[in-house]
Amino acid sequence: MTTAAMAGEQTDRAKPATMAQALGRALRDSMAEDPTVHVLGEDVGTLGGVFRITDGLAKEFGEDRCTDTPLAEAGILGAAVGMAMYGLRPVVEMQFDAFAYPAFEQLISHVAKMRNRTGGAMPLPITVRVPYGGGIGGVEHHSDSSEAYYMATPGLHVVTPATVDDAYGLLRASIASDDPVVFLEPKRLYWSKSAWSPEAPVEVEPIGRAVVRRPGRSATLITYGPSLPVCLEAAEAAVEEGWDLEVVDLRSLVPFDDETVAASVRRTGRAVVVHESSGFGGPGGEIAARITERCFHHLEAPVLRVAGFDIPYPPPMLERHHLPGVDRVLDAVARLQWEAES
Amino acid sequence: MTVQELPGAAAYRPTPPPAWKPLTDPAPLLPDPEPYRVLGTDAVADADPELLLRLYAELVRGRRYNAQATALTKQGRLAVYPSSTGQEACEIAAALVLEERDWLFPSYRDTLAAVARGLDPVEALTLLRGDRHTGYDPREHRIAPLCTPLATQLPHAVGLAHAARLKGDDVVALAMVGDGGTSEGDFHEALNFAAVWRAPVVFLVQNNGFAISVPLAKQTAAPSLAHKAVGYGMPGRLVDGNDAAAVHQVLGEAVARARAGGGPTLVEAVTYRMDAHTNADDATRYRGESEVEAWRAHDPIQLLERELTARGLLGEDGIEEARAAAERMAAGLRERMNADAVLDPMDLFAHVYAEQTAQLREQAARLRVELDAEQGQDGTSGAGDGR
Ligand SMILES: Cc1ncc(C[n+]2csc(CCOP(=O)(O)OP(=O)(O)O)c2C)c(N)n1
Numbered sequence: 001m002t003t004a005a006m007a008g009e010q011t012d013r014a015k016p017a018t019m020a021q022a023l024g025r026a027l028r029d030s031m032a033e034d035p036t037v038h039v040l041g042e043d044v045g046t047l048g049g050v051f052r053i054t055d056g057l058a059k060e061f062g063e064d065r066c067t068d069t070p071l072a073e074a075g076i077l078g079a080a081v082g083m084a085m086y087g088l089r090p091v092v093e094m095q096f097d098a099f100a101y102p103a104f105e106q107l108i109s110h111v112a113k114m115r116n117r118t119g120g121a122m123p124l125p126i127t128v129r130v131p132y133g134g135g136i137g138g139v140e141h142h143s144d145s146s147e148a149y150y151m152a153t154p155g156l157h158v159v160t161p162a163t164v165d166d167a168y169g170l171l172r173a174s175i176a177s178d179d180p181v182v183f184l185e186p187k188r189l190y191w192s193k194s195a196w197s198p199e200a201p202v203e204v205e206p207i208g209r210a211v212v213r214r215p216g217r218s219a220t221l222i223t224y225g226p227s228l229p230v231c232l233e234a235a236e237a238a239v240e241e242g243w244d245l246e247v248v249d250l251r252s253l254v255p256f257d258d259e260t261v262a263a264s265v266r267r268t269g270r271a272v273v274v275h276e277s278s279g280f281g282g283p284g285g286e287i288a289a290r291i292t293e294r295c296f297h298h299l300e301a302p303v304l305r306v307a308g309f310d311i312p313y314p315p316p317m318l319e320r321h322h323l324p325g326v327d328r329v330l331d332a333v334a335r336l337q338w339e340a341e342s
Numbered sequence: 343m344t345v346q347e348l349p350g351a352a353a354y355r356p357t358p359p360p361a362w363k364p365l366t367d368p369a370p371l372l373p374d375p376e377p378y379r380v381l382g383t384d385a386v387a388d389a390d391p392e393l394l395l396r397l398y399a400e401l402v403r404g405r406r407y408n409a410q411a412t413a414l415t416k417q418g419r420l421a422v423y424p425s426s427t428g429q430e431a432c433e434i435a436a437a438l439v440l441e442e443r444d445w446l447f448p449s450y451r452d453t454l455a456a457v458a459r460g461l462d463p464v465e466a467l468t469l470l471r472g473d474r475h476t477g478y479d480p481r482e483h484r485i486a487p488l489c490t491p492l493a494t495q496l497p498h499a500v501g502l503a504h505a506a507r508l509k510g511d512d513v514v515a516l517a518m519v520g521d522g523g524t525s526e527g528d529f530h531e532a533l534n535f536a537a538v539w540r541a542p543v544v545f546l547v548q549n550n551g552f553a554i555s556v557p558l559a560k561q562t563a564a565p566s567l568a569h570k571a572v573g574y575g576m577p578g579r580l581v582d583g584n585d586a587a588a589v590h591q592v593l594g595e596a597v598a599r600a601r602a603g604g605g606p607t608l609v610e611a612v613t614y615r616m617d618a619h620t621n622a623d624d625a626t627r628y629r630g631e632s633e634v635e636a637w638r639a640h641d642p643i644q645l646l647e648r649e650l651t652a653r654g655l656l657g658e659d660g661i662e663e664a665r666a667a668a669e670r671m672a673a674g675l676r677e678r679m680n681a682d683a684v685l686d687p688m689d690l691f692a693h694v695y696a697e698q699t700a701q702l703r704e705q706a707a708r709l710r711v712e713l714d715a716e717q718g719q720d721g722t723s724g725a726g727d728g729r
Binding site: 042075102137318322327 | 475705
């Protein structure tokens with residue numbers, strides 16, 4: 001990197017307008033800092049990815065650092081395993097949530113287990129970026145929320161930003177991590193401007209800490225990724241009903257920040273977990289169980305879950321009925337008046 | 343220590359493996375290096391004029407369908423459309439070469455093949471409009487759902503063909519995939535199964551030059567995609583994908599061979615995607631206009647039209663008639679697609695399991711309450727969810 005380019009970096013780093021740009025920025029800064037960082041995937045080079053997250057990387061760093069691969073997810077991730085074994089730090093792009101499934105064998109059997117299988121001798125610093133979730137009107141196989149599969153696999157970190165700042169910070173931290181990270185990008189927030197935190201994301205946040213996005217006293221909404229804006233909106237709407245809701249953004253599903261979550265629920269005594277992936281066998285069940293284990297004596301009501309229905313992701317014309325919206329969250333909040341109801 | 347220094351090294355003479363010979367003679371499996379052509383060659387003399395005229399009418403209709411569907415995306419009536427303009431010869435030949443009892447396994451780009459096989463033009467578009475994942479009964483039409491994950495339909499085609507043969511039915515499955523899809527593991531597993539089982543399957547690869555932005559040279563280092571067949575033990579055939587007569591003939595031979603118990607064939611049709619990947623794609627990022635122009639001179643409709651006109655089989659009247667028929671189809675499609683889709687949100691729970699689980703019944707009841715509340719609020723029916 002030339003000094004001039006560095007200077008340019010300083011100026012145009014100032015305010016990434018969208019999450020997509022912040023992610024691109026994080027990739028670029030990571031590649032500039034560390035020559036072992038390589039980006040690979042389908043259409044990531046010339047096109048800059050179908051969401052343009054990798055735009056300009058091939059031009060700036062060359063095709064060996066940002067590589068258009070043949071169209072084969074198992075091959076891409078499998079090759080990344082070998083690259084990492086030889087000292088590189090691959091960042092893999094899966095084009096859409098449901099197209100990562102051919103790579104499951106590599107992810108579950110190798111990426112997640114290599115450190116353990118080799119007695120710690122061979123950690124794999126791989127970041128797998130997966131755009132996930134619905135709400136963009138995508139046709140079949142373009143809107144899956146697959147976080148539960150990843151969470152169920154020991155050895156993987158599972159990270160998902162909900163703000164522009166976090167998109168940058170968490171991706172930098174994921175790439176720097178010596179463990180494999182499944183980095184879930186809420187694709188319906190790609191074009192969201194930095195609504196909750198307009199400042200430029202420059203600091204690298206550690207992975208594994210939840211954050212209170214809105215303090216409150218009556219109940220805690222625990223959420224992440226695409227559902228954060230829904231919860232913040234619900235919290236605003238709840239004020240009218242006399243509810244002062246706290247909103248916790250998990251940011252990292254694995255590792256899970258029990259402290260922040262438990263501290264919040266102990267303060268409020270009530271909790272609702274909100275996510276758009278299916279409820280049954282979904283992340284909410286694990287989270288509710290952890291809260292119950294830690295906060296049982298503080299709870300005024302059972303931990304409730306607001307989730308997508310237990311159905312295959314529906315066609316776009318029906319998705320608004322499937323995705324948990326503000327009303328469903330408020331409905332759950334109302335049900336938290338447990339004593340009154342039972 | 344070098345090899346020479348090893349004790350006794352000088353006496354060592356490698357011997358060939360005992361009695362090894364190839365399982366299959368690779369020579370007949372190899373594709374000709376030049377894509378097979380009929381139009382404008384001597385082979386055209388053997389072509390059935392009726393078939394050529396039928397292909398022509400279907401190509402004209404198909405082109406119009408692509409144009410109409412693309413227009414519908416601009417009007418917001420279709421969420422997305424992957425056009426097959428330029429590839430109509432492959433689409434049409436794939437549909438016309440099959441008997442009614444045969445099965446078609448299309449990818450998301452092959453709406454046209456499904457329509458040419460007789461599927462209702464609107465039913466074929468529901469996936470892309472966004473109201474249903476599959477707008478038709480696959481069994482009724484013997485067309486598998488338009489498949490979005492790449493190459494995953496290929497093992498299905500193999501399994502279906504295998505099952506049909508086990509049952510004693512002389513059914514053939516024709517499975518379509520793009521050049522990019524040939525890199526997926528499922529492609530390779532499907533070819534291997536098909537060859538080992540001698541399943542009556544025809545694999546049609548439409549090599550249209552690109553997988554979204556990635557050109558063929560970055561997809562494969564093989565001499566051609568048809569060459570891949572040899573490694574699995576099936577014949578590979580290379581055909582000019584813009585020559586409808588040639589594609590029909592090559593696929594016809596492959597289907598006949600499969601039906602007769604001769605096993606699978608891999609056909610690579612060399613063609614070009616004239617439009618962007620979908621209406622949402624910007625093709626100028628990865629290819630130049632001169633390349634597109636060069637292919638415009640090799641247009642599948644023009645090729646056939648010139649042949650038919652030169653042979654006196656088609657005149658101005660015939661051309662007009664084909665265009666008028668295509669216009670009628672387009673007008674009907676436009677009109678029907680302009681009507682709002684009527685959907686019942688309760689259908690979300692309708693086809694998850696044969697019998698709804700208790701949880702789903704509970705969730706359905708909750709949605710019912712929401713919809714009734716919505717209806718109460720705005721006076722409209724909560725059930726009819728248009729756009
Ligand atoms: C398993 C899988 N990975 C990625 C995608 C995303 N995707 C959709 S179309 C496409 C390109 C396909 O190219 P090709 O196979 O050549 O077919 P064409 O679009 O040219 O008809 C890609 C990468 C997908 N649908 N499925």
